[in-house]
Amino acid sequence: MKQFTYTIADANGIHARPAAILVKEAKKFNCSVKISANDKLGDLKRILSVMSLGATKGTLISITLEGDDEELAFCALKTCLENNL
Amino acid sequence: MLVLKGQSLFAGIVIGPMTIYEPAATITSSYITNTENEVNRFQAARNSALEHLKTLYKTALISVGEQDAGIFETHQLMLEDLDFIETIESLILEENLSAEAAVNIASAKFSRLFKEMDDAYMQARAEDIADISAKIISFLTGFETSLNAFPFPVILAAKELLPSEIIQLDKSKILGFITSAGSLNSHTAILARALGLPAIIAVDNFPSKTASNVTVILDGLEGHVYIEPDERTVNIMTQKKEEIESQQKTLDFLKGKKNITKSGKEIKLLANISSLKELQTALDNDAEGIGLLRSEFLYLNKNSFPTEEEQYLLYKTIIETMAGKPVIIRTLDIGSDKKASYFHLPLEENPALGYRAIRICLREPHIFKVQLRAILRAAVFGNAAIMFPMVNSVEEILAVKAIVQEVKNDLKKENLQFSEAIKLGTMIETPAAAIISDDLAREVDFFSIGTNDLTQYTLAIDRQNENLSSFFDPHHKAVLKLIELTVKNAHKAKITVGICGELGADKKLTNLFINLGVDELSVSPSYILPLRKTIRNLE
Numbered sequence: 001m002k003q004f005t006y007t008i009a010d011a012n013g014i015h016a017r018p019a020a021i022l023v024k025e026a027k028k029f030n031c032s033v034k035i036s037a038n039d040k041l042g043d044l045k046r047i048l049s050v051m052s053l054g055a056t057k058g059t060l061i062s063i064t065l066e067g068d069d070e071e072l073a074f075c076a077l078k079t080c081l082e083n084n085l
Numbered sequence: 086m087l088v089l090k091g092q093s094l095f096a097g098i099v100i101g102p103m104t105i106y107e108p109a110a111t112i113t114s115s116y117i118t119n120t121e122n123e124v125n126r127f128q129a130a131r132n133s134a135l136e137h138l139k140t141l142y143k144t145a146l147i148s149v150g151e152q153d154a155g156i157f158e159t160h161q162l163m164l165e166d167l168d169f170i171e172t173i174e175s176l177i178l179e180e181n182l183s184a185e186a187a188v189n190i191a192s193a194k195f196s197r198l199f200k201e202m203d204d205a206y207m208q209a210r211a212e213d214i215a216d217i218s219a220k221i222i223s224f225l226t227g228f229e230t231s232l233n234a235f236p237f238p239v240i241l242a243a244k245e246l247l248p249s250e251i252i253q254l255d256k257s258k259i260l261g262f263i264t265s266a267g268s269l270n271s272h273t274a275i276l277a278r279a280l281g282l283p284a285i286i287a288v289d290n291f292p293s294k295t296a297s298n299v300t301v302i303l304d305g306l307e308g309h310v311y312i313e314p315d316e317r318t319v320n321i322m323t324q325k326k327e328e329i330e331s332q333q334k335t336l337d338f339l340k341g342k343k344n345i346t347k348s349g350k351e352i353k354l355l356a357n358i359s360s361l362k363e364l365q366t367a368l369d370n371d372a373e374g375i376g377l378l379r380s381e382f383l384y385l386n387k388n389s390f391p392t393e394e395e396q397y398l399l400y401k402t403i404i405e406t407m408a409g410k411p412v413i414i415r416t417l418d419i420g421s422d423k424k425a426s427y428f429h430l431p432l433e434e435n436p437a438l439g440y441r442a443i444r445i446c447l448r449e450p451h452i453f454k455v456q457l458r459a460i461l462r463a464a465v466f467g468n469a470a471i472m473f474p475m476v477n478s479v480e481e482i483l484a485v486k487a488i489v490q491e492v493k494n495d496l497k498k499e500n501l502q503f504s505e506a507i508k509l510g511t512m513i514e515t516p517a518a519a520i521i522s523d524d525l526a527r528e529v530d531f532f533s534i535g536t537n538d539l540t541q542y543t544l545a546i547d548r549q550n551e552n553l554s555s556f557f558d559p560h561h562k563a564v565l566k567l568i569e570l571t572v573k574n575a576h577k578a579k580i581t582v583g584i585c586g587e588l589g590a591d592k593k594l595t596n597l598f599i600n601l602g603v604d605e606l607s608v609s610p611s612y613i614l615p616l617r618k619t620i621r622n623l624e
Binding site for chain 1: 168202204
């Protein structure tokens, strides 16, 4: 299991476009990818779940990965977050 | 006459017959016994909807570009969302609902989820749920409403129009539309604007029953809708419409005309662009060249550095499209305030005064060389030049030129075609550069004055800080004196000098610039024709 946190830097928070980019990225991997924000838990492979978290600028999110390719997913998703949010 | 108010998405006047548009018929719920079969029905419709979305995405790419077309990619992800799918399937399997009813309920549930969020943007996403649900249902029922089946061009009136519907509207049949729902944040609004479809949304007191084909006037400037306007209103609005159209005609009339004052003084007008879409706008507006290609767009919103091939193809496209007209490419002007985390730039207190632009290129020549190689290779296909941002000293120019020479040597060794005699220029955007412009002029082929940063650094004011606007004078004598000095020094050394900052489009300064002898103004494409009008009216 791998876990990391990230603070949303983008002024618009997790809007449709970055949510779509994140979800597309997460779906590439076999491992489960959960996201938590504002005391809510979501699934990073489910776009509705991600968008309904209401994560805005400054929100601290936590990503939890579980599975055989969790290392790869960790690197990819961390980069994805830094570049888009 | 009924006058309604709403939010306008366009700046014009449209007059025409109105037709009320109502989407698919209402769903009647029924008890389903063969639930497994019903789930299969749903999945088949869902897959057809996904296929349809792929087609819509392709159409949108062409008509509105990649950024806005992304709406349909988001819709695809929503259709693949397991929460959405599982909700519908369990409604079918556990409550024996028809697929249509299940989709409707799921749609309402997720729409409500978004509508209850605090953020206005998120609230507008309920529309996306409605869109994909309507799509699945239309495939389930086989009922398709015809959006464009009108014998003459009409103004559509609907409670709501969804993104999929907007992208399919035929502009030759639809003069415009009004809706009672919608917000400026909605994908519908974004698409309508991108398509140039006249529309007024969020119209209050929307009439529930109106006879078909009544005359309607859309006043996009005020956001007013006149239903069955009286004679006086028709006259006023028709006149306004004609004024707007004649203004547009004047601008069109200026195409192909020279930028020459009444006494015969000339100046060139070029365009500043940051994307391929703007390239087309530049051409449509009769730009005499690209005075500033902001190459940063190749580096931003990416996960990694653009490769030499990617850059080469892009520059080549722009240079070829301009067919011999000059294309001045400014090398990357990135700082820690821009989104390009793969550069790994250290966080700075003062990014405007920090590690950016040419400083990064000189410190990390491996990044710089990739861009230079791409530009030099693409330059053989037309008339291209390179200019360097944030230059402060002769030493920096010499260092840059040395790197350019190294790149040329490498390309020669590799037997790759490139432009040996390509012109090299520099931005003059710091007070230091302006003050020593006499020395700099001896080292380059041309100058381009970046007035935005020059003003900022000279007056020590952050232009974006609204709190300082009373202290900010864009026509400050100090800035104008530096521009004058730069132009004089450029011409003394017999090189050309242009202005690519915002002041270039400032009509109050055009006469001054022409009299100073500025060779060219490079502005946002939509300012070119209005500037030409101003110039032709000068003595």
